Amino acid sequence: MTRFLPEHLLTGYQSFLDKRLPSERQRLRQLAESGQQPKTMVIACCDSRTAPEIIFDTAPGEIFVVRNVANLVPPYEPDGEYHATSAALEFAIHALKVEHIVVLGHGGCGGIHAALSPSAEPLSPGDFIGKWMSLLDPVARAVGSNDHMTDLERHAALERIAIRYSIANLRTFPPIVALESEGKLSLHGAWVDIARGELWAMDPETGDFMRPLE
Structure with missing residues (x-):
């Protein structure tokens, strides 16, 4: 070293x-x-296995990427606190004028596991992961309490629900609502299976995920 x-x-x-x-x-x-002029912003997970630049085989300057635990978008809350994802959204929308925002989730997400394990011991006294994943508390409780699903099914379901949840939160940002209504901005959801390298895209009308190249 x-x-x-x-x-x-x-x-x-x-x-x-x-x-x-x-x-x-x-x-x-x-x-x-x-300067950079990307047309697409990707909100992805911090997971080292799911780099958007590799998944979409992009060149430098082609996509504007923000990564956080479990690729979550918090609701619009201009409360004076620190909001890294909201700050990145602000820059992408107003400065870069991106035309697409993609929320990219993935299989085996550790953040989703944490959301489904609220009683687990925090990794540190700060419990930053627990507080961040509390954004999903209502849907995590609903999925986690479904006894008719296996653990793997609950995990996969919440990974995709979280993508739809983040897209709904994107629409709490007034500029995004305005740009989308004017046809200047499109919101997209996607999920990647790490083991198989499969990409699933969300149907904007039904919310279902399907293989876009099949």
């Missing part, structure tokens, strides 16, 4: 220098000079 960065990161950076940078150099120079 070096004194500056973990060795595997430096090795990865060297690979970037040798393989990817030569083909991306001009694009990166243009982005540095003219």
